[in-house]
Amino acid sequence: QKEVEQDPGPLSVPEGAIVSLNCTYSNSAFQYFMWYRQYSRKGPELLMYTYSSGNKEDGRFTAQVDKSSKYISLFIRDSQPSDSATYLCAMGRGSTLGRLYFGRGTQLTVWP
């Protein structure tokens, strides 16, 4: 079993929709939870990170972590065509070596 599971999609929604992206994980040692966004033919870029359980909001994006269920989510409100990308969840154990464990990524298309 992979340590981080993420449904690869693809997910296709109309502009303005609320998007929910999710990952589950098996390793309870993970402490840091991140979402990366990857546009076509580019490297991933950090979108948001959260530490331990709880919510974090940044504009139209909200990241949620539920450590008791080993489940993390990214919500996108009022989705835009420019949000079309692959979203990867990533998790770390708190080591300064910086190693992250990535999900497979979910491909999102927002159509006008």
Add this chain to the structure above:
Amino acid sequence: DVKVTQSSRYLVKRTGEKVFLECVQDMDHENMFWYRQDPGLGLRLIYFSYDVKMKEKGDIPEGYSVSREKKERFSLILESASTNQTSMYLCASTSGQTPTDTQYFGPGTRLTVL
């Protein structure tokens, strides 16, 4: 502005060739990583390095080696390229000062082995 550069965007090699992929970062980062990205499989860690001349195997090191002679440069070597190494290769770096330091990625090298 932080920058991770990779030597080639596209590369075509033949089976059995020795292939070098170069990655350079200009942020004085301690930690550097090599991943490959395949459809449906996501990002898989090949090797990483936390200091000059130091390296650690990732999840899929077979068929690969790495070299880090200088802090800013991390090379991935395919000793004898095979068709199953056709993939997108991504390099990343992070400062390693705190666990939440983001990984900065390069644009990737799409390698095709014929």
